[in-house]
Amino acid sequence: MEEYLNLVPVRNEKVELRKVEGKYYLLIPMDSKLDFLARKLHGDYRRIELDEIGAYTWELCDGRRTVREIGKALRARFGDEVEPLYERLVTFLIELGKRYLVEFKRTDEIV
Template structure:
């Protein structure tokens, strides 16, 4: 039985241009580590903040490859351009490059950290 593919699956992510979402602020430390700040909103988060002493703003620390990729998502570079720079910087350590990078971009998009210009 053939697998059904949606239009979303048929999009070519390599042609997309990722851009940081304006809703989230971030900082880049001197050593290049990126931290994205997410405000915890909503009733349940307010309760958790009071009862469990959870922070109002969560800090998301990116991994080594994420730290390299984040500044490249400036609204000018396509995913393909970013992939080429990742390949030049990390070499074999980044393989399987395209599958890994596209999945990473999908994850960032699903969390709302980035959006794509097509």
């Protein structure tokens, strides 16, 4: 857990956050040749629904803030609603990383 707090999550630039009918979605382009059938059935994007905390977290993953700084911003905005803060935050970011929606950089790798 501790090893993640000083990492900087960077969003995948191809992924877009959009609010549709009061719900937040990450729109992930289906641009692989293997996605042709899925595109015909579902359109050009895969969608992942996020709650307000997830959407705000996504916006904070700007490539400048560390996980620790993102946690502080979440606590300031949502208070106890985000507890246990760092356990939830790191788990969420790891899941985004598994789907190639964010990547982690060390602070010395940031330009």
